[in-house]
Amino acid sequence: xxxxxxxGPKARAIIExxxxxxxxxxxxxxxxxxDHGKGTEVWDVDGNRFLDFxxxxxxxxxxxSHPKVVKAIQDQAEQFIHISSDFYHSKWVExxxxxxxxxxxxxxxISFMTNSGTESVEAAIKLARYYTGRSExxxxxxxxxxxxxxxxxxxxxxxxxxxxxxxxxNGVVHVPYPDPYHPLLSLRKGEDIGTAxxxxxxxxxxxxxxxxxxxxxxxxxxxxxxxxYIVPPESFFPALRKLCDRYGILLIADEVxxxxxxxxxxxxxxxxxxxxxxICVAKGIASGVPMGAMVxxxxxxxxxxxSHGNTYGxxxxxxxxxxxxxxxxxxxxxxNASEMGDYTLAKLGAMAERHPSMGCVRGRGLMIxxxxxxxxxxxxxxxxxxxxxxxxxxxxxxxxxxxxxxxIRVSPPLSxxxxxxxxxxxxxxxxxxxAEKGR
Ligand code: PMP
Numbered sequence: 001x002x003x004x005x006x007x008g009p010k011a012r013a014i015i016e017x018x019x020x021x022x023x024x025x026x027x028x029x030x031x032x033x034x035d036h037g038k039g040t041e042v043w044d045v046d047g048n049r050f051l052d053f054x055x056x057x058x059x060x061x062x063x064x065s066h067p068k069v070v071k072a073i074q075d076q077a078e079q080f081i082h083i084s085s086d087f088y089h090s091k092w093v094e095x096x097x098x099x100x101x102x103x104x105x106x107x108x109x110i111s112f113m114t115n116s117g118t119e120s121v122e123a124a125i126k127l128a129r130y131y132t133g134r135s136e137x138x139x140x141x142x143x144x145x146x147x148x149x150x151x152x153x154x155x156x157x158x159x160x161x162x163x164x165x166x167x168x169x170n171g172v173v174h175v176p177y178p179d180p181y182h183p184l185l186s187l188r189k190g191e192d193i194g195t196a197x198x199x200x201x202x203x204x205x206x207x208x209x210x211x212x213x214x215x216x217x218x219x220x221x222x223x224x225x226x227x228x229y230i231v232p233p234e235s236f237f238p239a240l241r242k243l244c245d246r247y248g249i250l251l252i253a254d255e256v257x258x259x260x261x262x263x264x265x266x267x268x269x270x271x272x273x274x275x276x277x278x279i280c281v282a283k284g285i286a287s288g289v290p291m292g293a294m295v296x297x298x299x300x301x302x303x304x305x306x307s308h309g310n311t312y313g314x315x316x317x318x319x320x321x322x323x324x325x326x327x328x329x330x331x332x333x334x335x336n337a338s339e340m341g342d343y344t345l346a347k348l349g350a351m352a353e354r355h356p357s358m359g360c361v362r363g364r365g366l367m368i369x370x371x372x373x374x375x376x377x378x379x380x381x382x383x384x385x386x387x388x389x390x391x392x393x394x395x396x397x398x399x400x401x402x403x404x405x406x407x408i409r410v411s412p413p414l415s416x417x418x419x420x421x422x423x424x425x426x427x428x429x430x431x432x433x434x435a436e437k438g439r
Contacts, residue, residue, distance in 0.1 A: 003395035007031040008046025029401070030394045037064025040413050040420045042399065050394075051424045053412045054401040058225075058257050058367070061284035062328045063413040069287045069324045076320035085113075085313045092314035095293075095322050102326075103295050104253075104267045105275055110301040113313040114292035117256035117282035118146025121219070123294035123308060124278045125150045125169075128217035128250045130303045135170070136210055138201065138218045138249075140177040141184065142227030142404070145219065145254055145280075154219050157227050157404075173210055175201050177224055178232040181360045181371065181379055194236030198243055212247035217278075222269040225257035228404020229369025231362050237272035250277040250300065256292070257367075260284040261329040261414055264338030264365035271364050284414070287325045291318035333414035341365035344410060344421050351425065355432050357385055368410040369403065381406035385435050392431035398424050 007015060011033035035045045040063055042052045055061065062069055076091070083089055096111040103109035112127075114120045129135060139145070139154035146152060147161070153168040155161045162168065176184035176197055183193040185200055206212045222237065224230040244251045253276040258268035262284060269276055277300055282292030290312075312318075345361065345368060352358035352370075359373030372386040373379055386406040393400050403409045408428075412420070 003392075004048050004397065006044075006048070006395055007033065008044065008048065010045040014045065030391055032394065032399060039063035039066075040416050048397070050397045050399050051412075051420055051427070052399045053410050053424050053428075054399045055411055055413050056288060057283065057401065058262060058409075058411040059283045059288050061260060061262070061414045062287045062325050062333060063415040066287060066324075066328065066415070068328060069321050072320040072324035073289065073317055076316050079316070081317055082312075082315060084311055085309055089314070089316055089319075091316055091319035091323060095314070095319045095326075098323070098326050099281075099293060099295050102266045102330075104270050104279065105277075105297045108298040109295050110298050112294045112296075112308065113315075113318075114282070114294065114310065115290045115312050115315070115318070116146070116292050117254075117280065118148045118151040119310070120256065120280035120282050120292040120294045121145045121151040121154070121254060122148055124217070124219070124252045124280050124296075126308055127278065127294065127296060127300065127303060128252060130307065131300045132216040132248070132250065134214050134216040136214045137172045137216060138205065138210070139172050139174050140220055140224070141174050142177045142179070142224055142230065143174075143219070143221060143254075144224075144226030145221075145256075173205060175205060177220075177227065177230060178236045179224075179228075179230045180233055181230070181362075192233045192235055194233040195239060197236065198239040202243060206247065212249070215247065215249045217250040217252045218244060219252045219254060221254045221256075221258060222267075222272065223258045223263065223364060223367060225367075225409075226403050228371065228407040229363055229367060229409050230404070231364060232272075234272065237269065237274040241274045244277075252276060252278045252280065254280045256280055256282045257411075260326075261334040261337055262365055262367050262411070263363075264334060264341055266334070268364065268367070284329075285325065286318050286322040289318045289321040291315070291322055329414060336416070337365040337414040340414075340416055340418065340421060341368065343418060344368055344425070347421070347425055348410075351429055351432075355429075355436065357382060357432065357436055363410070366410070366412060366414055366416070369407045370410070371404065372406045372408070385439060388435035388438060389428070389431045392434050393427055396427045396430060398427040398431070400428070 100109040145154040278296040348361045360371040383406045
């Protein structure tokens with residue numbers, strides 16, 4: 001297909017104004033300036049149509065401007081927009097009741113509402129310290145948990161997340177993430193990378209440098225997001241749960257990107273049959289209205305009145321959007337994520353047979369990563385090729401986002417149709433063809 005000439009004149013003008021007044025710290029990629037969206041389709045201000053395989057970093061879970069979500073927000077806006085967390089309102093309770101019903105714990109769940117992923121992680125860090133009376137934590141290389149001072153300490157995928165911001169929070173040790181495609185530890189006989197990481201944590205970390213009785217929590221993404229859409233081996237989470245139980249350490253699952261139905265189950269940790277103690281939630285929970293939650297097993301939530309709070313927690317517009325979103329996901333889109341995810345994985349698997357640069361295709365549901373490599377034997381990353389594919393796809397009407405060193409993530413709305421997947425993957429393959437030729 002003929003590529004668009006991007007950015008168009010209207011987009012260019014807005015970008016120019018943006019650059020003079022908006023913080024340069026945002027990691028903007030290519031110049032997409034949104035005008036409006038419907039489902040999986042979005043249009044830029046110059047009238048170009050795109051398919052959205054990024055969903056605003058896995059946020060627009062019900063598609064752009066789903067009529068039921070729009071109606072819920074409109075109705076709530078007419079009733080009242082804000083009251084503050086000093087008071088009560090019914091939709092806030094309804095969201096928490098829903099979260100209690102779907103939380104991955106046998107025990108009852110208590111929710112603390114936030115406005116973003118990083119705040120959900122902050123709340124989990126504070127609660128874990130409060131409940132255990134311990135100060136230390138374990139996080140993982142490649143992890144992304146947000147940018148506020150506590151959460152960014154755990155974030156460990158690129159040096160620029162930390163550069164210029166030291167000293168960070170005290171008390172976080174990082175260990176290798178169980179990445180089967182790039183194992184960071186050498187494996188002993190009979191081990192896979194899942195069991196090797198557990199052995200390393202127990203022998204080298206808890207055995208040598210960090211007394212287990214001082215560790216409050218282990219914070220982990222059950223499927224790593226920004227780090228490269230990495231799926232750990234089946235062996236890992238059951239062993240991690242046992243390790244936490246052995247030492248009284250809380251298992252905190254960061255479900256900000258992978259949760260709320262994206263993988264075809266409510267929570268990505270449920271892919272591994274394990275119960276955490278706390279989950280951190282945001283992104284897809286309210287279809288893009290800023291909203292998050294820290295959801296914990298009831299017996300862990302011992303902090304008293306006044307110990308943690310915020311102004312906007314349980315914001316009525318966010319709660320209304322969330323109730324409509326959770327209803328759509330439960331009744332339609334979680335099943336769709338599972339079916340369309342399998343369909344997409346199978347098509348990408350077949351595409352990888354034709355393109356040796358597609359070194360690894362992996363994922364669950366509609367959280368799929370494609371890792372581009374220079375050589376399928378050595379798994380050496382090809383970041384340049386990945387970037388070229390993203391740019392070429394954009395010019396042909398497909399929004400993609402990278403992650404990890406050389407990965408493209410496929411994280412479309414959970415409402416995506418087979419026809420949209422076919423169209424998007426055809427554009428992606430054309431982009432890969434062109435990028436491989438230009439190597
Ligand atoms: N945790 C994970 C797993 C994430 O992917 C992100 C955002 N990419 C965050 C936390 C931070 O969320 P927010 O940007 O809403 O603060």
